[in-house]
Amino acid sequence: MSGERTPYAEFKAPKGVIKVELEMAGDKISHISISGDFFMYPEEAIGALERALEGVEVRGETLHAAVQKFYRSTGALTPMVEPEHWVEAILRAAGGGK
Amino acid sequence: MSSTVVINITMEGELASKKWRLLPLRIDDAFTAMAIDEALLRLNAEGKSPNTLRFWRWLPSAVSLGCFQSVEREVDFEAAERYGVDVVRRITGGGAVFHDHDGELTYSIVCRQGDVPEDIIESYRLICGGLVRGFENLGLRAEFKPVNDVHANGKKISGSAQTRRWGSVLQHGTVLISPDVRQMFELLKVSPEKISDKFIASVYGRVTTIEREIGRKSTFWEVRETMIAGFEDSLNVKFQEGELTSEELELTKKLRPKYASDEWLRKR
Numbered sequence: 001m002s003g004e005r006t007p008y009a010e011f012k013a014p015k016g017v018i019k020v021e022l023e024m025a026g027d028k029i030s031h032i033s034i035s036g037d038f039f040m041y042p043e044e045a046i047g048a049l050e051r052a053l054e055g056v057e058v059r060g061e062t063l064h065a066a067v068q069k070f071y072r073s074t075g076a077l078t079p080m081v082e083p084e085h086w087v088e089a090i091l092r093a094a095g096g097g098k
Numbered sequence: 099m100s101s102t103v104v105i106n107i108t109m110e111g112e113l114a115s116k117k118w119r120l121l122p123l124r125i126d127d128a129f130t131a132m133a134i135d136e137a138l139l140r141l142n143a144e145g146k147s148p149n150t151l152r153f154w155r156w157l158p159s160a161v162s163l164g165c166f167q168s169v170e171r172e173v174d175f176e177a178a179e180r181y182g183v184d185v186v187r188r189i190t191g192g193g194a195v196f197h198d199h200d201g202e203l204t205y206s207i208v209c210r211q212g213d214v215p216e217d218i219i220e221s222y223r224l225i226c227g228g229l230v231r232g233f234e235n236l237g238l239r240a241e242f243k244p245v246n247d248v249h250a251n252g253k254k255i256s257g258s259a260q261t262r263r264w265g266s267v268l269q270h271g272t273v274l275i276s277p278d279v280r281q282m283f284e285l286l287k288v289s290p291e292k293i294s295d296k297f298i299a300s301v302y303g304r305v306t307t308i309e310r311e312i313g314r315k316s317t318f319w320e321v322r323e324t325m326i327a328g329f330e331d332s333l334n335v336k337f338q339e340g341e342l343t344s345e346e347l348e349l350t351k352k353l354r355p356k357y358a359s360d361e362w363l364r365k366r
Contacts, residue, residue: 015245016193019171035168035366037193039245041218041262043165079218079245 009092013038015080018089028057032090038081045076049086058094063087118209120337121152123322128160128186128197129357130350131204134342135268136189137349138208143264147346149209151329151337153322156197156204160184161285164192164259168366177284187363190259190270192246194286201277201307203321205229206270207329214267219244222260224332225269229256232273232328236321238311246271253306275321276309 007022016038023031032053040046052070056062067083070076126134131154141147159181161173165188172194173185183196197204207225214221226242233240238250248256258271309315330337342350356362 019168033168033366035166035171037164037167037191039191039218039259040166043189043191043261046166077218 007093009089009095010036011085011089011092013081013085013089015039018081018085020089020093022058022090022093024058024094027059028055029053029090030055034086034089039079040081041077045070045074048074049076053090058090060087060091063090116149116213116333116335117338118149118151118333118335119340120326121150121340121342123318124152124154125157125199126154127158128156128162128184129354131156132162132186132188132357133350133353134346135206135208135270136353137346138206139261139263139266139268141346141349142208142210143266147208147343148340149207149213149335150340151205151207151326153203153205153318153325155199155202155318156184157199158182158184159199160186160197161194162197163187163194163363165189166191166366167194169364172287174285174287177281181281181285183285185363186357187365188259188270190261190268192257192259195257195272196277196282196285197272198277198281201275201309203273203275203318203325204270205273205325206268208266208268211262211265211267213333218260221267222246222258222269225260225329226256226258226271227332228329229258229271229273229325230328231331232321232325233308235324235327236308236312236316238308250306250308250311253304255306255308255311273321273325274305274307275318276307276315279305279307 009020011018017036019035021033022029032050034050049070052066056066064083064087067086138147138150160183163169163172178185214224222245223242226248229248230240230242233250240248240250243249246258247254256271256273258269260269326337
């Protein structure tokens with residue numbers, strides 16, 4: 001516990017609120033926890049999404065590429081939640097939330 | 099009016115070739131209820147359980163969480179303890195639901211993947227279509243709201259959640275009859291994001307109940323009967339009353355400890 005606030009933010013996607021908790025190493029994500037009331041098929045793909053984001057630099061483009069790669073490699077479906085919604089939630093968390 | 103509805107259902111029922119099982123209304127604790135749903139899903143996928151519709155009430159009242167939700171962020175445990183409310187994590191996504199023993203009816207449908215559309219939203223539309231017709235039978239103006247909600251007179255009256263596993267589909271959901279809405283919002287930590295959404299005038303304004311919309315209390319039996327007729331209509335199936343098999347009960351018993359465990363509840 002460093003005493004610093006854990007970067008956290010919520011973002012309301014068209015379907016569901018995405019809640020992101022981050023641990024950072026420099027400008028990269030060292031750990032991420034995603035929770036919320038969205039849907040993801042298959043459900044265990046959420047772990048793959050989190051792993052796909054670890055080590056990724058917190059910048060719109062790089063995050064977007066990592067999320068796209070996750071969708072391509074897993075074939076996961078998230079009705080009414082698009083790649084940019086995960087990215088927006090992460091950027092908000094890294095920026096100190098709202 | 100009600101006799102017309104019955105005649106229509108009978109005629110459509112005669113044309114329908116598919117027969118699904120209808121289980122008796124049960125009253126279960128949260129962990130047993132979730133274990134039954136998973137047992138039915140697993141055994142349906144193995145070809146050992148028929149397509150099934152069931153309804154139940156929760157005793158004690160419970161909060162069910164979506165499988166991706168953080169329990170700490172969503173549930174006020176002090177309130178849950180104060181009211182003697184169980185908290186359980188579902189295997190389905192979606193949001194937290196308050197299942198009030200005295201004012202909420204839960205349904206679940208388990209069927210083969212091939213019996214509903216491949217497209218996720220279309221499959222919700224088909225199954226939720228049964229609820230829409232059920233609410234219409236009760237005299238409400240109801241509509242499906244993608245992904246997983248049914249609205250009556252412009253407010254949410256039912257929410258569902260679905261998972262697809264091993265070639266079968268489980269969809270369960272809530273029908274709000276006359277829940278204690280105040281207690282509901284004490285138990286659930288409502289996200290500030292949701293509250294501040296400009297389309298939502300107030301939290302109370304976005305959820306409604308059968309009692310509020312029709313101006314009287316309806317019984318669990320009445321709601322169940324109208325929803326059964328609605329599902330027969332939307333799914334174009336005929337329900338036959340049946341019981342849980344010994345195999346289903348046995349698997350339920352094996353799965354229940356998972357749902358009652360702290361490890362499962364605090365997964366996220």
